[in-house]
Amino acid sequence: MCTGMPSGRSVRAPPPSPLDRGRPGRRHRRDVGLRGTDAPPLGGAEPGGGGGDATDGASDPDVSAPSDATVRCGGGVYDPDAFADAPSVSELPDGPAGAVDDAGDPAFDPTDDWRVMLVTEDRVELLRELDEPSDLGEGDVRTHELRVLERITGATNVPDGTWMLTAAGPCTPRVELGGELGEADLTLATAPARDARTLDLFVHERACASGQTAEGRVELVGLEETAEEIRLEIGVRGLDGAQTCPSNPPTPYTVELSEPLGDREVVDASVVPARPLLVGTRPDAG
Numbered sequence: 001m002c003t004g005m006p007s008g009r010s011v012r013a014p015p016p017s018p019l020d021r022g023r024p025g026r027r028h029r030r031d032v033g034l035r036g037t038d039a040p041p042l043g044g045a046e047p048g049g050g051g052g053d054a055t056d057g058a059s060d061p062d063v064s065a066p067s068d069a070t071v072r073c074g075g076g077v078y079d080p081d082a083f084a085d086a087p088s089v090s091e092l093p094d095g096p097a098g099a100v101d102d103a104g105d106p107a108f109d110p111t112d113d114w115r116v117m118l119v120t121e122d123r124v125e126l127l128r129e130l131d132e133p134s135d136l137g138e139g140d141v142r143t144h145e146l147r148v149l150e151r152i153t154g155a156t157n158v159p160d161g162t163w164m165l166t167a168a169g170p171c172t173p174r175v176e177l178g179g180e181l182g183e184a185d186l187t188l189a190t191a192p193a194r195d196a197r198t199l200d201l202f203v204h205e206r207a208c209a210s211g212q213t214a215e216g217r218v219e220l221v222g223l224e225e226t227a228e229e230i231r232l233e234i235g236v237r238g239l240d241g242a243q244t245c246p247s248n249p250p251t252p253y254t255v256e257l258s259e260p261l262g263d264r265e266v267v268d269a270s271v272v273p274a275r276p277l278l279v280g281t282r283p284d285a286g
Contacts, residue, residue, distance in 0.1 A: 001148030066173045070185075071272050073127060073147035074171035078117055083173075086115035089126060096124040099149040099163035107165035108147050109248040124163075125150040128262050134170050137180060138204045138250065139185030139268070173272040177221050180236030182207040184214070186268045187280025196261045202250035206235045208243040222269060225258055227286060231269035232277075250280065 026248045029168055072079040089097065089110050096119075099107035108126060118125040126147045134142040148167040153160045176181055182205065189200035205214040222233030232255065267274040 033073060044240055045270065046114055046244065054274055061233070069174045071173045072170065072264070073098065073173045077176060078182050080173065083115060083117075086117055086127075089114040089116060092116060092119075092124065095161070096149045096163045097153065099124075099165060101165040107149055107163075113274070115284070122146050122151045130170065130189050138202075139187040139278070140204070140206075141172065141275065143172050143271075145170050175233065175272060177233065177235040177270065180237055181219060181221065182238045183270075184218070184234055184236045186232065186234060187279055188277045188279065192261050192266070193261055195259065195283055197257050197259070199230070199232075199254065199255040199257065199261070199266060201232075201234075201253045201277070202252045203234060203236065204250050204280075205248045208245040209248050210243045211246040212239070213249050218251060218253050220255060224253065226264070228264060230261065230266045231274060232266065233270040234268075235270070241282075 016018045030104070070077050071083075089108065094147070097110075101107050112128055114126040114128045116124065117127050126149070127144055129144050130142065136142065146169060149163055150159055150166045152162045152164055155162075158164070158187060177183075185204040189202050192199055202220050203214055205217075217237040217238065217239075219235050221235050222231065224231040234253070257280070259268060266277045268277055
């Protein structure tokens with residue numbers, strides 16, 4: 001929940017920009033939670049007294065994860081099953097429904113398929129699936145957009161109670177890996193042959209790491225070999241202490257298979273929905 005701005009300070013809502021960590025030339029934004037201790041249950045009776053009915057806009061059957069999993073998108077955490085069932089913005093109360101950005105324009109387009117993931121007295125969080133994914137390279141493909149609306153108090157340049165856009169940007173739903181493991185983007189180092197019994201990957205740590213590789217810190221959380229797919233879940237143990245945020249170089253990593261790859265597809269199962277891995281850039285490439 002937003003606790004308000006200190007008295008005497010002005011407030012300036014940032015324009016939409018990517019919610020990033022450890023990426024060069026992109027602003028590092030604070031984390032935003034898709035669930036708070038005072039938040040109503042996602043897909044439950046609130047907001048507006050409704051919200052339990054699923055709609056067609058975000059109910060893609062591929063958007064799934066294990067039933068006991070939680071998913072992070074843009075820094076916050078939610079139940080992946082709740083996204084399809086979450087209320088639409090048409091059920092928002094008048095205050096956040098009329099939120100504006102720093103220029104005074106509407107904070108969101110109500111004709112887009114926004115889902116209300118959190119409602120409190122002072123904060124609303126909206127999530128939608130992008131019409132077209134945003135491919136930022138090195139396996140970083142953003143499929144959703146998050147917008148955070150907050151009720152401002154104690155500012156000098158807007159009236160108390162004004163609802164404003166305070167954070168925005170694309171994100172990707174990712175399964176929480178647990179423990180102290182951070183997120184990573186994955187690419188194939190080379191296209192594997194059908195008779196390959198190993199997969200050579202590049203692991204791109206998303207957290208700030210002062211430009212270091214993740215050598216010795218990469219962990220294979222999950223490896224599932226089916227008749228159709230090789231499903232990988234890989235995380236990175238973060239570095240201790242404060243880190244700067246230049247670009248992190250990709251880290252070579254090899255996964256051993258129990259039998260030859262054959263025609264099976266290699267997918268990153270730590271994102272929701274799981275997506276195929278593409279061949280990435282070599283660390284020494286210009």
